Amino acid sequence: MIEGLEIATVIGIYDWERDIQQRIRLDIEMLWDISKAAASDDIRDALDYHAITTRLLEYVESASFGLIESLAEGCAGIILNEFSVPWLRLKLSKPLPDLGMKHAAIVIERGVLPG
Numbered sequence: 147m148i149e150g151l152e153i154a155t156v157i158g159i160y161d162w163e164r165d166i167q168q169r170i171r172l173d174i175e176m177l178w179d180i181s182k183a184a185a186s187d188d189i190r191d192a193l194d195y196h197a198i199t200t201r202l203l204e205y206v207e208s209a210s211f212g213l214i215e216s217l218a219e220g221c222a223g224i225i226l227n228e229f230s231v232p233w234l235r236l237k238l239s240k241p242l243p244d245l246g247m248k249h250a251a252i253v254i255e256r257g258v259l260p261g
C-alpha cells in the first residue's frame with residue numbers, strides 16, 4: 147500500500163486552476179503475492195514501492211488534467227501496465243477548503259482479482 151503520497155500538479159476545470167499547482171493525495175492498495183520476496187529477501191521479487199512512487203511523481207508533476215478522474219486513470223494505468231500489478235484500488239483526493247470541505251475524492255478499482 148502506498149498511503150498519503152502528496153504531489154503538486156496542474157489540475158482543475160476552471161481558468162484560475164490552469165495557472166496554479168495544487169497538491170493531490172494518492173492512497174493506493176495493490177495486490178501482490180509477497181511470499182517470494184519474503185523468502186528470497188530480494189527486491190527483484192518485491193513490488194518496489196520506491197520505484198512506483200518515483201514513476202508516479204514524474205507522471206503527476208508533469209500532468210495537466212482538468213478532471214481528477216483523468217489523472218486517477220492515468221496513474222492506475224501506469225501501475226497496472228508498467229509494474230505488472232494484477233489489481234489495485236486507487237483513491238485520489240483534491241483539497242477543496244474554499245468549498246467548505248476537506249477534499250473531494252474518487253476511488254477506482256482496476257485490474258482483475260484472482261479466482
Ligand SMILES: Nc1nc2c(c(=O)[nH]1)N=C([C@H](O)[C@@H](O)CO)CN2
Nearest residue numbers: 157158159160163212213214215242
Ligand atoms: N467529478 C468531478 N467534478 C469536478 C471536478 C473534477 O475533477 N471531477 N473538478 C472541479 C473543479 O476543478 C474544482 O475542483 C475546483 O474547485 C469541479 N467538479
